Amino acid sequence: MKSKTAIALFTMFGFASGASYSACAQREAYDQPYRPQVHFSPERNWTNDPNGLVFYHGEYHLFFQYNPFGDTWGHMSWGHAVSRDLLHWRQLPLAIPEENGVMIFTGSVVIDHSDTSGLCKPAKECLVAVYTGDSNTPDGHRETQNLAYSLDDGRNWKKYERNPVLDLHLADFRDPSVSWDEERHDWIMAISLPKEHKVSFYHSKDLKQWVHASDFGPAGDTNGVWECPDLLRVPLDGKQGSLWALMVGLNPGAPQGGSGEQYFLGEFDGTSFKVSKERGAHGWTNYGKDDYCSISFNGMPAGGQPVLIGWMNNWDYASKLQTSPWRGQMSLARKLSLVRDQSGLALAQDPVIDPLRKTAVPLQLEALSCSKGSVATLSPPYELDFEEVSPSEKSFGVRIYYDDQHWTEIGFDKAKGEFYIDRTRSGETSIPGFDVKTTAPVAPGRPYNCKLIIDRSSVEAFAQNGTIAMTNLVYPPTTSNRIVFFPSGPETAKVHAHLWKLASIWQGGDREHGANSR
Numbered sequence: 203m204k205s206k207t208a209i210a211l212f213t214m215f216g217f218a219s220g221a222s223y224s225a226c227a228q229r230e231a232y233d234q235p236y237r238p239q240v241h242f243s244p245e246r247n248w249t250n251d252p253n254g255l256v257f258y259h260g261e262y263h264l265f266f267q268y269n270p271f272g273d274t275w276g277h278m279s280w281g282h283a284v285s286r287d288l289l290h291w292r293q294l295p296l297a298i299p300e301e302n303g304v305m306i307f308t309g310s311v312v313i314d315h316s317d318t319s320g321l322c323k324p325a326k327e328c329l330v331a332v333y334t335g336d337s338n339t340p341d342g343h344r345e346t347q348n349l350a351y352s353l354d355d356g357r358n359w360k361k362y363e364r365n366p367v368l369d370l371h372l373a374d375f376r377d378p379s380v381s382w383d384e385e386r387h388d389w390i391m392a393i394s395l396p397k398e399h400k401v402s403f404y405h406s407k408d409l410k411q412w413v414h415a416s417d418f419g420p421a422g423d424t425n426g427v428w429e430c431p432d433l434l435r436v437p438l439d440g441k442q443g444s445l446w447a448l449m450v451g452l453n454p455g456a457p458q459g460g461s462g463e464q465y466f467l468g469e470f471d472g473t474s475f476k477v478s479k480e481r482g483a484h485g486w487t488n489y490g491k492d493d494y495c496s497i498s499f500n501g502m503p504a505g506g507q508p509v510l511i512g513w514m515n516n517w518d519y520a521s522k523l524q525t526s527p528w529r530g531q532m533s534l535a536r537k538l539s540l541v542r543d544q545s546g547l548a549l550a551q552d553p554v555i556d557p558l559r560k561t562a563v564p565l566q567l568e569a570l571s572c573s574k575g576s577v578a579t580l581s582p583p584y585e586l587d588f589e590e591v592s593p594s595e596k597s598f599g600v601r602i603y604y605d606d607q608h609w610t611e612i613g614f615d616k617a618k619g620e621f622y623i624d625r626t627r628s629g630e631t632s633i634p635g636f637d638v639k640t641t642a643p644v645a646p647g648r649p650y651n652c653k654l655i656i657d658r659s660s661v662e663a664f665a666q667n668g669t670i671a672m673t674n675l676v677y678p679p680t681t682s683n684r685i686v687f688f689p690s691g692p693e694t695a696k697v698h699a700h701l702w703k704l705a706s707i708w709q710g711g712d713r714e715h716g717a718n719s720r
């Protein structure tokens with residue numbers, strides 16, 4: 203009862219941040235030492251998975267698992283933010299609150315273009331959210347599927363009075379990923395049976411009545427529960443055609459420890475999903491520790507690339523992160539495509555970042571031939587791209603957030619055939635599970651290149667043309683701003699690099715120390 207009243211007040215007075223801020227107040231609210239400058243984080247409180255990603259009437263909507271009352275997991279509700287470019291987000295009042303002991307878990311938002319649900323009246327179309335309601339009932343813990351709808355571009359939501367729409371009387375049955383099947387004129391839902399390591403598919407004509415179609419799994423990695431499935435069609439890069447991708451969160455048991463996300467590539471015939479037999483048809487959406495439950499946007503223009511956003515965190519330590527007054531942030535949006543080459547199939551990710559490139563920072567490349575030469579000093583956020591331009595047996599890479607005692611190392615280990623991010627000396631590493639080097643196997647035939655997006659508390663790496671995505675949180679001392687390539691000596695001349703200072707999405711909240719100033 204207490205929490206219900208508080209949520210009502212919260213919504214009524216629009217206490218969620220960002221809605222009516224002056225640029226100055228916004229800058230201050232988002233200027234703490236570890237506050238992400240190019241990634242979305244709520245102004246305050248806890249967030250986990252992104253939910254209900256949808257592009258509608260020119261706006262990208264990011265709903266997210268949110269606790270309106272504190273910075274730990276609980277009272278799960280849907281927070282809300284909107285953007286016109288997938289970079290600059292404005293947080294809006296709470297969208298769908300926990301109510302009557304039913305928490306609002308992860309789910310989707312679809313555009314019901316022809317009012318198939320009958321919920322849109324008097325409008326002809328509306329947004330419909332399909333989410334898991336999580337509650338403790340006299341018969342035990344229950345997870346059911348429910349609807350809420352909005353007739354005003356996602357600003358106000360009403361829960362469907364006949365909820366739930368799908369109830370198997372199960373304790374674990376969650377995270378519906380719903381989309382419109384253009385070919386068969388049908389709604390399709392992929393939903394997780396977490397402990398059975400299965401994704402179930404359901405059909406519906408009206409979003410209210412759901413008919414079971416098939417189950418996928420167990421398959422691939424089954425070391426932990428399966429959560430947050432997402433089914434989407436991904437185009438082949440530069441070629442005709444596409445394949446279906448089924449992405450599934452795994453927690454714990456991911457290769458780097460804790461939570462992670464695997465993908466399967468194959469065919470979906472409207473009823474069941476079959477994994478391709480090609481090499482690379484099973485892989486990891488991210489080889490870092492900190493990208494979980496990424497899902498794709500509904501409502502994207504036909505023929506365009508799908509776009510994903512994930513929760514930049516790991517259930518290993520999410521509640522222990524020392525950030526305040528917020529806890530949790532989202533990954534950058536990534537455009538997806540498929541690569542098919544001599545190494546097989548792979549999902550390729552390209553972060554949306556170019557509009558934030560502010561100034562190209564010259565790199566003192568001659569310093570590379572001196573031992574410990576730093577090529578620039580720059581405070582985050584920035585983008586650093588580098589690639590090997592003539593083949594060599596030598597490992598190479600870069601140390602960032604560098605101050606002689608601390609650094610984060612990112613590179614290619616040629617002897618081991620690995621790409622890696624080593625954050626064991628990165629600064630704050632005392633949180634259990636944080637002190638790690640994450641690795642991914644390299645495909646020898648693919649280029650040795652890497653795009654790095656460096657924020658105040660994260661490194662997002664896209665190596666080998668984005669076929670390796672690796673996202674890691676990092677908590678460096680704020681003065682560790684040097685950039686140092688290795689190895690030093692003539693070998694490094696074989697590496698080309700570009701550096702850009704990025705504009706803060708919170709408008710000037712970055713602390714510019716200036717390039718090469720030390």
Ligand code: FRU
Pocket residue numbers: 250251267278307308334376377429430495
């Ligand atoms: C994944 C998850 C989902 C669930 C949500 C609850 O991180 O456990 O399965 O819907 O978080 O917050």
